[in-house]
Amino acid sequence: DADVTQTPRNRITKTGKRIMLECSQTKGHDRMYWYRQDPGLGLRLIYYSFDVKDINKGEISDGYSVSRQAQAKFSLSLESAIPNQTALYFCATSRTSGGSQETQYFGPGTRLLVL
């Protein structure tokens, strides 16, 4: 979805390096998420944020940190990258809907290779 953008789209880094993946959205949504996808494992939630002052750990937050710089921006950092963090990373957004179902909108993904 063009309303959710991720940079970079592809990244190669070395073990021990710090890297940041960025996500921006123009949908005006308050909720943002970071997932990783590994072959054959579906998507797993890393971190999520319901507004600028709210950050929550997901299933697999170890080795990652996030920053919600503004409602439209949510960054994922790997403080010291390791090879098993090689994966496809997706950012997603949704709008709080007062108890009814929310649809999440995903970005195009960032393919990360850690050597």
Next chain:
Amino acid sequence: LAKTTQPISMDSYEGQEVNITCSHNNIATNDYITWYQQFPSQGPRFIIQGYKTKVTNEVASLFIPADRKSSTLSLPRVSLSDTAVYYCLETDRGSTLGRLYFGRGTQLTVWP
């Protein structure tokens, strides 16, 4: 922690109807069933959602029986461009968490 079970893969030919079944034996009263579609090198995309009986939109139909322990996504007259991974998820109607649990999905391959 995916809460649903679906086939790993399915094959079909162009023009056929495809039905993908999902099991959710322990679905909670507040849960909806939601399906996402993912093309290679793209993020998942919402396609349909339902609570019970039948829901239809321009892309697919979703059938949920009265006991709600399973559901079936129906894609009419598939084309090559329907080749994708399809995910079945339980989503909590009343949840303030907004979290989605994706399993491995079903890889649908449509052949000419």
